[in-house]
Amino acid sequence: MKGKVDPMSARAVGIAGTPWRGKLREYDLFKELTVGVSVMVVLTVILALVLGSPDEPSVTLKSWANAQTADFAATATAELGGTSETAQYGPPYTNTKGATQTIGALDLQSLSGVQLPVNTANAFVLDPLATLPNQPTEIATWRAATKAEQAKWTDTYATALSKAPKSAPLNVKSGNYGPVPALIGDLTAMAQSGALDGVIQAQGNAYNLNYTNEILFLGDGQYFQNLAADQHLTGDQWGMMNETGGTPGQSWLWLFSFFYQIPPFSTAPNADLLVVGVMLILTLLLALVPFIPWLRRIPKWIPVHRLVWKDYYRKR
Amino acid sequence: MTQDERLDREPDVHTWTGRARVWMLKKLPPDKLLPEDQPSYVASWIYVFGMGAIGSLLIVIASGVILSLNGPNWYHISALGHFVNSLHLWSVELMFLTMVVHLWGKFWMASWRGGRALTWITGVGSFAVSIVAAFTGYLLQTNFDSQWIAFEGKDALNASGIGAWFNVSNLGQMFMWHVTLLPLAVGAIVVLHVVLVRMRGVVPPIDAAATDSQLTGVPATATEPTEAKVN
Ligand code: HEM
Numbered sequence: 295m296k297g298k299v300d301p302m303s304a305r306a307v308g309i310a311g312t313p314w315r316g317k318l319r320e321y322d323l324f325k326e327l328t329v330g331v332s333v334m335v336v337l338t339v340i341l342a343l344v345l346g347s348p349d350e351p352s353v354t355l356k357s358w359a360n361a362q363t364a365d366f367a368a369t370a371t372a373e374l375g376g377t378s379e380t381a382q383y384g385p386p387y388t389n390t391k392g393a394t395q396t397i398g399a400l401d402l403q404s405l406s407g408v409q410l411p412v413n414t415a416n417a418f419v420l421d422p423l424a425t426l427p428n429q430p431t432e433i434a435t436w437r438a439a440t441k442a443e444q445a446k447w448t449d450t451y452a453t454a455l456s457k458a459p460k461s462a463p464l465n466v467k468s469g470n471y472g473p474v475p476a477l478i479g480d481l482t483a484m485a486q487s488g489a490l491d492g493v494i495q496a497q498g499n500a501y502n503l504n505y506t507n508e509i510l511f512l513g514d515g516q517y518f519q520n521l522a523a524d525q526h527l528t529g530d531q532w533g534m535m536n537e538t539g540g541t542p543g544q545s546w547l548w549l550f551s552f553f554y555q556i557p558p559f560s561t562a563p564n565a566d567l568l569v570v571g572v573m574l575i576l577t578l579l580l581a582l583v584p585f586i587p588w589l590r591r592i593p594k595w596i597p598v599h600r601l602v603w604k605d606y607y608r609k610r
Numbered sequence: 611m612t613q614d615e616r617l618d619r620e621p622d623v624h625t626w627t628g629r630a631r632v633w634m635l636k637k638l639p640p641d642k643l644l645p646e647d648q649p650s651y652v653a654s655w656i657y658v659f660g661m662g663a664i665g666s667l668l669i670v671i672a673s674g675v676i677l678s679l680n681g682p683n684w685y686h687i688s689a690l691g692h693f694v695n696s697l698h699l700w701s702v703e704l705m706f707l708t709m710v711v712h713l714w715g716k717f718w719m720a721s722w723r724g725g726r727a728l729t730w731i732t733g734v735g736s737f738a739v740s741i742v743a744a745f746t747g748y749l750l751q752t753n754f755d756s757q758w759i760a761f762e763g764k765d766a767l768n769a770s771g772i773g774a775w776f777n778v779s780n781l782g783q784m785f786m787w788h789v790t791l792l793p794l795a796v797g798a799i800v801v802l803h804v805v806l807v808r809m810r811g812v813v814p815p816i817d818a819a820a821t822d823s824q825l826t827g828v829p830a831t832a833t834e835p836t837e838a839k840v841n
């Protein structure tokens with residue numbers, strides 16, 4: 295910068311850049327800290343007592359299969375046929391072609407690779423069924439079939455299921471679905487008993503703190519989504535800022551949530567990547583305010599500081 | 611004699627320890643770290659919000675420590691546990707509230723002036739790291755909310771290539787981030803932020819001039835006549 299330094303910059307010059315040599319007032323740091331903590335304790339206790347915190351019980355495959363058997367069966371069919379959202383998600387779960395969000399050549403999702411592989415047919419349907427004491431013989435039939443046969447069975451069964459009265463598996467007209475109805479029927483029964491939750495969760499281990507499979511399976515169905523929508527938690531309901539029971543959620547994500555509501559983001563297939571990118575740029579801009587001339591001069595143009603230092607300016 | 615001159619004359623300091631002590635005392639002498647007075651312009655409600663954020667952060671930590679004693683299931687089954695969970699939630703909400711008011715206060719006061727850019731940047735850093743810390747907290751609720759947040763939150767992380775390593779449905783991983791890594795990060799950056807504020811002193815009003823009544827006619831004993839010095 296030539297000549298004069300911008301007084302709104304971060305340069306350590308002038309009165310702002312040198313120790314204060316003017317009038318002082320008494321100040322007690324520890325007293326202020328004590329008062330500050332005490333006030334916040336009182337406010338926190340009041341809010342906690344009056345508003346509490348939500349604790350809506352978790353959803354299980356058991357509660358889902360019992361509450362909405364048809365939705366569970368349809369989702370399980372999609373998992374078996376590899377047509378569910380998870381089955382076609384792309385990295386980090388599957389290597390589905392063209393499923394990633396990109397900006398031009400930037401494809402961070404593919405770059406990260408399939409680090410958490412999920413084969414929905416095996417993980418959500420066939421492997422759990424194989425743990426049953428009386429293994430369904432249909433597992434072998436399925437495994438022996440060609441990819442084309444499998445796809446035809448699940449497709450026709452999915453269509454028949456959607457057309458059946460109440461979409462109920464029991465009301466499906468007979469047809470050429472191969473082993474699919476038996477597999478889905480057994481899986482549904484397994485889910486209704488609660489056994490499926492345990493098997494999907496444990497994945498052969500006594501200890502397992504990783505809920506990826508269970509959450510992905512739940513998310514592929516309508517039941518979980520509808521429960522969330524009822525509580526205003528979905529993306530188009532500014533869900534990030536809410537919690538169940540009308541408790542405020544992460545309200546500080548308002549801007550992040552806002553971008554999802556407006557075009558071009560609201561309709562973009564790569565909305566997540568775009569919004570993350572915009573938020574990163576905005577955060578960087580905020581951090582760099584002291585170095586960006588037009589940004590750092592805004593407080594001078596809009597003189598809110600006159601209110602803050604009212605006393606000082608009056609006594610000039 | 612000023613503090614700096616006194617320190618410069620400290621005899622024969624040649625060990626790392628000694629030099630570190632001299633450097634620290636020079637940068638942050640005890641009366642700057644724990645002051646009993648402040649410039650006359652430090653007289654506004656806006657100054658309490660930084661302290662409010664510290665206060666709520668301390669409650670967040672204290673309530674989090676109590677929740678840790680019994681582990682994550684405690685609050686589903688115990689009324690006391692649920693109350694402590696509510697304290698944890700609401701101190702977080704208050705921390706963000708005070709922090710955001712503080713942020714905007716500092717923006718309109720252009721508090722980065724006079725060599726305070728790093729104070730501002732560590733402030734933005736505190737905000738950013740706190741957001742991640744709060745997010746991981748929401749994932750630990752082990753109830754419907756955490757299931758849904760894990761399901762919805764994964765997409766933005768996966769799209770940016772982070773989800774492959776930072777798996778929001780992996781409760782074990784999120785637990786570690788929430789109770790060790792992120793609290794350490796928030797704590798470290800907030801301490802740095804506050805130490806920087808004490809080192810630099812509170813920023814004077816925009817347009818403050820040497821001719822202002824509060825800078826002229828101050829009795830010589832009020833402050834030591836230090837040289838104009840850049841930190
Ligand atoms: C956990 C979060 C934070 C805590 C605990 C905190 C704490 C504090 C405290 C106690 C002060 C001195 C008193 C005051 O002016 O209020 C301060 C000053 C300051 N804070 Fe923060 N802060 C936080 C976040 C932020 C954020 C998000 C920003 C801005 C982006 C920020 C920018 C500043 C600046 C520039 C100063 C210097 C003010 C001056 O020289 O007058 N801080 N902070």
